[in-house]
Amino acid sequence: MADIVLTDQNFDTEVMKSTIPVLVDFWAVWCGPCQTQGPIIEDVANVMEGKTKVGKVNVDENPQTAGKYGIMSIPTLMIFKNGAVVKQMIGLQSKDMIMGELKKLI
Amino acid sequence: MYDIVIIGSGPAGYTAAIYSSRAFLKTVLISGFIPGGQLTTTTEIDNFPGFPEGIMGPQLMMNMKAQAERFGTEMITDAVTTIKKEPDGTFAVVTGNGTYQTKSIIVATGAQAKAMGIAGEETYRGKGISYCATCDGFFFKDKQLIVVGGGDTAMEEATFLTKFATHVTILHRREEFRASAIMLEKAKKDPKISFLTNSVIESFVGDTKLTGVKIKNTVTNAITDMPIDGVFAAIGHTPATVFLQGIVAMDAAGYVQIKGMRSATEAHSATSVDGIFAAGDCVDTRYRQGIVAAGMGAMAAIDAERWLQDKK
Ligand SMILES: Cc1cc2nc3c(=O)[nH]c(=O)nc-3n(C[C@H](O)[C@H](O)[C@H](O)COP(=O)(O)OP(=O)(O)OC[C@H]3O[C@@H](n4cnc5c(N)ncnc54)[C@H](O)[C@@H]3O)c2cc1C
Numbered sequence: 057m058a059d060i061v062l063t064d065q066n067f068d069t070e071v072m073k074s075t076i077p078v079l080v081d082f083w084a085v086w087c088g089p090c091q092t093q094g095p096i097i098e099d100v101a102n103v104m105e106g107k108t109k110v111g112k113v114n115v116d117e118n119p120q121t122a123g124k125y126g127i128m129s130i131p132t133l134m135i136f137k138n139g140a141v142v143k144q145m146i147g148l149q150s151k152d153m154i155m156g157e158l159k160k161l162i
Numbered sequence: 163m164y165d166i167v168i169i170g171s172g173p174a175g176y177t178a179a180i181y182s183s184r185a186f187l188k189t190v191l192i193s194g195f196i197p198g199g200q201l202t203t204t205t206e207i208d209n210f211p212g213f214p215e216g217i218m219g220p221q222l223m224m225n226m227k228a229q230a231e232r233f234g235t236e237m238i239t240d241a242v243t244t245i246k247k248e249p250d251g252t253f254a255v256v257t258g259n260g261t262y263q264t265k266s267i268i269v270a271t272g273a274q275a276k277a278m279g280i281a282g283e284e285t286y287r288g289k290g291i292s293y294c295a296t297c298d299g300f301f302f303k304d305k306q307l308i309v310v311g312g313g314d315t316a317m318e319e320a321t322f323l324t325k326f327a328t329h330v331t332i333l334h335r336r337e338e339f340r341a342s343a344i345m346l347e348k349a350k351k352d353p354k355i356s357f358l359t360n361s362v363i364e365s366f367v368g369d370t371k372l373t374g375v376k377i378k379n380t381v382t383n384a385i386t387d388m389p390i391d392g393v394f395a396a397i398g399h400t401p402a403t404v405f406l407q408g409i410v411a412m413d414a415a416g417y418v419q420i421k422g423m424r425s426a427t428e429a430h431s432a433t434s435v436d437g438i439f440a441a442g443d444c445v446d447t448r449y450r451q452g453i454v455a456a457g458m459g460a461m462a463a464i465d466a467e468r469w470l471q472d473k474k
Contacts, residue, residue: 087297088202088220092193092239115300126371128301128392129288146288148195150240152259 059101062111064120070111072139077161078109079154082125082132084116089148093131096151103155107162137161163263164188166466167255168235169242170270170402172199173452174442176226177459178268178466183233185467190236190262192255197239198223199272200399200443201452203294205322210452222452238262242271245409245438253437266470268462269406269418269433269440272455273399278310282366290372290392295319299326302392308333308375310363311396317345319396324354327392333358335380363393401444410435418445429465431458439466 062070062080071078081097083090094112101110115122115130125134125141135143135157143157166182168175171193183189201207201219208216217225231237240257245267247253255262275293277283283291292298295309299322307327309320312334320330332349337359339346349355364376364385374389401416411419411434418440421428431439441462442455 084300086300088198088223089196089297092197096239122301126289128290128371129292129298132288148197148239150195150258152240 167264173456174270174459177456178463179230179235181463271402305391316396431462
């Protein structure tokens with residue numbers, strides 16, 4: 057399973073109601089570091105298949121979700137567990153740093 | 163075992179990578195957390211030769227990366243935490259993810275935006291406090307902002323932010339500005355920009371995000387509260403060399419010291435450690451320009467190549 061596209065419409069079902077932890081990547085086309093973050097996120101999605109859901113929110117197209125979580129800098133990564141934010145990481149993150157955070161939760 | 167590990171992915175790092183991989187040296191470039199370096203945080207570059215119409219900073223850096231990859235440079239997204247010298251004279255370059263064994267190193271870690279050093283700054287970093295208008299301006303549509311600083315960067319950032327914000331206050335600790343006359347004029351003419359001089363931020367206030375600042379007047383010492391949605395720091399840059407302290411010689415401000423142009427016999431980009439070379443803004447106390455960093459990157463790669471050759 058690759059990473060999924062999250063939107064203002066499906067955020068509730070896919071993230072808030074998920075039974076497993078969800079890693080969410082807030083990004084935009086115009087954000088340089090986000091282009092580097094993308095493939096790292098996909099990599100994590102493949103490694104964590106079945107244990108963690110991984111999704112991406114385009115902040116341009118989904119202002120409601122970006123606004124709700126007070127995104128003010130991208131890339132921002134958030135980890136949700138049982139509908140709550142348990143970790144927020146601002147700026148480009150290496151695979152190792154993301155995996156380290158996810159492993160604490162599963 | 164690599165021939166060369168290049169640390170940093172700005173113009174210095176990528177140019178060094180183009181030269182060294184084109185010379186068939188086994189090269190890995192470790193990008194750090196600002197892939198493409200400082201030029202990816204700006205818009206149009208008008209003074210990099212070869213682009214008569216100018217070029218967008220991020221595009222220029224993608225081009226440089228593609229050019230290095232064309233010659234076989236391996237690219238790693240990670241940051242170096244330390245360098246160890248091995249008994250046999252080679253080096254171990256350590257990152258969060260692993261260790262890279264190499265015969266030589268080029269340090270091209272550039273500079274990063276200076277922190278303001280004010281109470282609450284770390285708490286609200288990315289939650290209202292930013293160091294890059296082109297990166298984060300988007301999130302401040304119809305908001306009130308402060309830009310801290312008195313140089314060209316502060317004027318440029320403030321002017322850029324008026325695209326999004328309803329109002330931008332340029333906050334400066336002195337009365338006089340370091341900014342060039344044209345940049346200052348442009349900002350002064352902008353109806354969305356106002357100036358607050360002889361003022362410094364005393365502390366940041368907020369809840370889950372920044373909501374305001376306490377401002378101190380440096381003449382009267384009076385403190386006033388100002389509600390604000392965002393603060394952009396534009397108070398200059400500092401070399402990103404903290405991880406090299408005690409490893410290579412540097413000056414008090416953290417610039418890595420290199421032999422320089424004066425030596426007729428020594429490699430100009432050589433540092434105090436045999437086999438470690440340095441280039442770009444991390445050594446440059448004077449010019450700090452993309453083209454200068456790129457030039458120094460080429461010098462370091464040629465120096466490293468000759469050094470490796472002499473060792474054989
Ligand atoms: C807003 C702005 C506008 C500018 N406009 C211009 C312009 O129009 N024209 C011009 O010529 N110059 C301009 N400059 C200056 C120019 O950006 C710099 O001189 C140039 O980028 C320096 O290149 P560099 O390769 O030395 O370092 P940088 O571009 O600073 O890159 C440093 C690299 O090192 C990496 N790094 C840092 N620490 C580590 C670590 N521990 N491990 C691994 N990697 C690490 C970073 O991720 C980054 O990739 C501008 C600068 C700014 C900030």
